[in-house]
Amino acid sequence: QVQLVESGGGLVQAGGSLRLSCAASGRTFRNNIVGWFRQAPGKEREFVAAIDWSGGRTRYADSVKGRFTISRDNAKNTVYLQMNSLKPEDTAIHYCAASTLPYPTMRIEDFASWGQGTQVTVSS
Secondary structure (H helix, E strand, O other), rough: OOOOEEOOOEEEEEOOOOEEEEEEEEOOOOEEEEEEEEOOOOOEEEEEEOOOOOOOOEOOOOOOOOOEEEEEEEEOOOOEEOOOOHHHHHHHEEEEEEEOOOOOOOOOHHOOOOOOOEEEEEEE
């Protein structure tokens, strides 16, 4: 399995922006679907966005469409999540995960490799 490490989280005011990074080590995840998920206190982990190996196909949760953008740089073995117009309800631990499926899936059970997560806190 590939090892994933997230970074870029922090505290930001509502309306602000953050860019999360997900770096792979151990082996390349060039051929993997990569997804971002998040989990707020007391809530279940939920899908945020996913991207295929080429970066040509993406999927987003309705709650983040138009505000978040997922992208990848396979040369750097890194996937990014640009988060704009942040809202207090975006506050959560954000995780990246890798899947061997050939299409961007939204299902948690399709992702075998997970990072430790990075905290995003949006103040009102």
